[in-house]
Amino acid sequence: MKLYSTIDRKVVEIETIKKDEISIYSCGPTVYFRMHIGNIRAYINWDVLHRALVYLGYKVNRVMNITDVGHMSSTDDFGSDFGEDKMDRQAQREGIQPIDIANKYIDSVLNDFRDLNILAPCGQSIPHDLTYKDVERYGWSRASNFVNQIIEMIKRIEKNGYTYETKQAVYFDVSKLSDYNIFTGQELSEKEIGVRDEVNVDPEKKNPADFVLWMKRVGKYENHIMNWPSPWGDGFPGWHIECSAMGTSILGEKFDIHTGGVDHIPVHHTNERAQNIGTYGHPSVKYWLHNEWLVSKEDSKLSKSSGAETLPQVIDLGFEPMDVRYLFVSINYRTRIAYSVDGLKGARASRLALLRKLEELGSDSGNVIEEYIKKFKEELENNLNMSGVFRLINELLKSEYPRGDILATIYEYDKVLGLNLKQGISKEYDSEIEELLSLRKEARENGDFAEGDRLRDLIMQKGFRVMDTANGQTIQRV
């Protein structure tokens, strides 16, 4: 398996720590807002990685965190370490407790994941009745349940001499790590130039890059809702320590893969790595993998503040969740995707065409074509070359292999693609449409094509396209 390692800055051959086993930590959702289409892209990409590794024979140990504490905002205090806590703020907005906010949005994440056929981190499909209550049994870990581990980790970092404490917080002293900037290659001294308006609310902070491990319940946070006791006083964990603590306490001091968005490279993952070294004396993550962003047509970034579409909005536009999945599955995780409704339309057209072709192949599944399984695995192993996989599908559809074998092979591919190809085209329509269809069939059998065309137009107005095939009428939602 070859993947792009961010620190190595190239595609590398993956050598797992334990033979035939691979451990993955995926930066998961922060649950105070409805996941947007950009988040979805990331989770679909890593879902494909997960499925691909399973398909290639690895035993996958995967965990995905849910950040439900202490995520701070700097929108109100530019450059400040002491912005509002987003969970708190959203709770105040909605007039409920932070934990209720978290639970509410965890459920919305589960719904989206389920609709998009994204597996739970444990590798199972997400059950229909799964809610926030049982999420940890399926491989998610909630930061709020790891506060003890977080405190223990900070204690170790402190003992190893990487921290200092002020009246307001416990900081990680980045000057203690010579290769702190390994991810970006950017010198800390040069970094300061750009951050001109930095407002150091904490006058005792030594270096602007130093980051909070434990935030005390003082000053602005005197009334902070989520708090825990600690050796440094009541307070809550900093934004980076949760991931370090959860990753290493669940997957071990060293694990194979850590995934996240490219935006995490310079700060979040840089700090996570620093914390791991501060704790264990060595890095914990063997390969850091990062997914690129979605950009709008003007090539500027999508963010949750730009009104990017959520899954329900996309569905309202007439798309199915699998159209979204098709779009994101067919493009490599490192390619910046120009996202647009037109792009989504193209994905939908491709997907429906594929389903139609599969339907024409019949329903008798034969034997998988070994040659094409081999090619499939080669594409997966080649840094998840998903475009190549779709090329193989098209080759197969045009090939002379027995129909059942083509079908079986493509269904085999779908174990990784996760497009629910076996379910075929959604045929759901009501009795009214059904009646119109039978009337049209009758009219055409009687040679009354004018009536047949009228009924076809009528059905079209009700949102379905009628097609006459060798097997009779078939219908498709427009």
Added chain:
RNA sequence: GGUGACGUAGCCAAGCUGGUUAAGGCCGUGGUCUGCAAAACCACUACCAUGGGUUCGAGUCCCAUCGUCACCUCCA
């Protein structure tokens, strides 16, 4: 200012361990099929940002230039 990613057809996107005709899809056009359509099938649509260099040979390696984007501040 610094750091990084990237520039392939109308659009999306492979190819980048250099080597016959630069994958595949979407859209479009022409045709076959069809009562007419739709679907399907066939055909057509690329001076690989620019300029140098290395090489028998470069989209693919090296250098420069131009351009785009991101990050350095919460974000996938």
